[in-house]
Amino acid sequence: MIAQFPSPKVQTARVTDAPLASAGPSILILRFAECLPFLLFLLLLVVSRVDWSIRAVVTAPPLIGVMFVYYWTIQRPQLTRPVFAFIIGMVIDFTCGNPIGMSALSLFVLSIGLANQRRLFLSGTFFLEWLILPIVLCVVGLFHWLVWSLVLAHLVSPAMILMQLVVTVFVYPAVAFLFSFCSRYIRYLEEERSLAGGG
Amino acid sequence: MGDPTGYRRQKDIGRIIRIIRHSCLVFIFLLGVALIVLSRVQPELVSGVRGWAASAAAPLLRAAELPVRAAERTIYSIGRYFYVHSRNKKLRRENEELEVWRRTAERLALENRRLRGLVNATDRRAELVATARVIGSGGGPFVRAVLVDAGSEQGVTDKMAVVDQNGIVGRIVDTGPTASRLLLVTDFASRIPVRTASRDINAILAGQNDRRPRLMFLPINEIVRPGERLLTSGQGGVFPPDYPVGQVVKVEGRIIEVELYANLDRLDFISILNLPDDQNGAPTGLSNVRSERSPEPVSPDAENGPNGTP
Numbered sequence: 001m002i003a004q005f006p007s008p009k010v011q012t013a014r015v016t017d018a019p020l021a022s023a024g025p026s027i028l029i030l031r032f033a034e035c036l037p038f039l040l041f042l043l044l045l046v047v048s049r050v051d052w053s054i055r056a057v058v059t060a061p062p063l064i065g066v067m068f069v070y071y072w073t074i075q076r077p078q079l080t081r082p083v084f085a086f087i088i089g090m091v092i093d094f095t096c097g098n099p100i101g102m103s104a105l106s107l108f109v110l111s112i113g114l115a116n117q118r119r120l121f122l123s124g125t126f127f128l129e130w131l132i133l134p135i136v137l138c139v140v141g142l143f144h145w146l147v148w149s150l151v152l153a154h155l156v157s158p159a160m161i162l163m164q165l166v167v168t169v170f171v172y173p174a175v176a177f178l179f180s181f182c183s184r185y186i187r188y189l190e191e192e193r194s195l196a197g198g199g
Numbered sequence: 200m201g202d203p204t205g206y207r208r209q210k211d212i213g214r215i216i217r218i219i220r221h222s223c224l225v226f227i228f229l230l231g232v233a234l235i236v237l238s239r240v241q242p243e244l245v246s247g248v249r250g251w252a253a254s255a256a257a258p259l260l261r262a263a264e265l266p267v268r269a270a271e272r273t274i275y276s277i278g279r280y281f282y283v284h285s286r287n288k289k290l291r292r293e294n295e296e297l298e299v300w301r302r303t304a305e306r307l308a309l310e311n312r313r314l315r316g317l318v319n320a321t322d323r324r325a326e327l328v329a330t331a332r333v334i335g336s337g338g339g340p341f342v343r344a345v346l347v348d349a350g351s352e353q354g355v356t357d358k359m360a361v362v363d364q365n366g367i368v369g370r371i372v373d374t375g376p377t378a379s380r381l382l383l384v385t386d387f388a389s390r391i392p393v394r395t396a397s398r399d400i401n402a403i404l405a406g407q408n409d410r411r412p413r414l415m416f417l418p419i420n421e422i423v424r425p426g427e428r429l430l431t432s433g434q435g436g437v438f439p440p441d442y443p444v445g446q447v448v449k450v451e452g453r454i455i456e457v458e459l460y461a462n463l464d465r466l467d468f469i470s471i472l473n474l475p476d477d478q479n480g481a482p483t484g485l486s487n488v489r490s491e492r493s494p495e496p497v498s499p500d501a502e503n504g505p506n507g508t509p
Binding site for chain 2: 046
């Protein structure tokens with residue numbers, strides 16, 4: 001169920017054969033497409049904040065920010081620079097009632113760490129990506145647990161964070177599918193544009 | 200080896216850019232650490248920004264919850280359809296019982312008002328500031344909070360008490376222009392002064408981040424038993440006195456668990472109340488809300504003076 005766009009080869013034939021062929025998608029469309037992951041992230045964040053009847057979603061919402069940074073740092077690190085990850089974390093902290101700086105710092109460090117280990121993921125499959133996610137989540141969860149314990153001034157029960165991590169692991173394939181749709185669309189536009197000589 | 204000076208300059212510029220980049224990363228890291236410490240030491244500093252974030256998210260949440268609520272309503276309606284006859288019979292019986300209670304309540308309210316007038320008692324009833332809807336979840340694993348669609352434009356400010364038709368729900372913590380964050384009674388940071396309805400034992404209701412808050416700081420040698428009803432004591436100046444809170448359901452040594460009257464899992468409409476500073480102010484909006492629920496036959500102004508004096 002991976003979204004497919006027309007092969008760039010078909011486009012090549014069309015562009016070279018027709019003398020009045022268009023010059024590919026404009027840079028504005030490409031820039032808009034590059035904003036899609038962030039818009040999708042905002043949509044997912046809003047959906048995760050809806051007061052669902054399912055208690056697990058309300059009390060342990062999935063870590064949308066971690067999923068976003070994890071996927072996009074592996075696939076397109078130029079879209080998730082560490083500073084951008086920090087800003088996304090701040091948005092999460094302000095909207096979700098977290099201690100300010102907690103998600104920002106964790107996503108910032110995560111994006112730097114993942115960018116350095118990107119080759120490991122690129123050579124593997126999605127299954128490997130999904131397999132390593134719990135390890136990454138455990139590190140993030142440990143950090144969140146420490147910060148919450150610091151802010152609430154006592155050692156909080158890790159059960160809720162564990163539940164949040166489990167929810168995130170199970171939700172990740174669906175979210176990754178949505179992100180892959182965006183990724184393929186951006187790649188399609190880029191290839192179209194490069195074949196048309198626009199960039 | 201065409202231009203060693205230019206090559207060296209380029210190398211130097213590259214090194215400087217790398218140092219600046221690394222310095223920026225270290226600065227952002229330290230900024231994150233500083234923000235965490237700040238949110239521990241001075242949480243009120245970020246309260247305003249949280250309120251603004253809630254207001255910004257409010258329209259999106261309202262739009263996002265529409266399909267969710269529609270689906271919930273459909274499922275609920277289908278579920279109820281199968282029990283409609285038995286439920287109707289039960290409701291009729293309850294209605295008859297409640298009619299008896301309503302007459303009793305009216306009589307007691309009248310008697311209470313006359314007695315209060317006789318002793319010139321001060322009135323500590325709260326004002327209704329706004330009626331709002333719960334539009335989203337405002338918490339996470341360690342925060343029990345929801346977002347409501349009323350903010351400073353509706354007169355809402357921080358620390359206002361929030362109740363629903365069953366009992367107290369929590370208090371407002373971050374106010375934005377059109378939305379606010381409501382900290383629920385079950386949150387770990389929630390502490391509410393309460394008293395037992397039958398024996399007037401004062402205690403503190405402390406949230407535990409789970410469904411049942413606990414009763415703490417009871418006077419020495421005082422014992423509460425399961426079934427004891429709890430009301431707000433009015434101490435602390437946030438919650439008006441005598442509002443229903445919940446019922447003691449479990450007592451195990453020093454651990455006393457309370458089942459709240461308000462169903463925090465299915466909150467919809469809530470009332471935001473303000474306890475006037477002078478405590479003598481005549482009741483305004485809330486009295487209207489109460490009169491809709493249990494109509495009072497005689498208006499206070501018709502029988503008493505401005506402060507309740509005959």
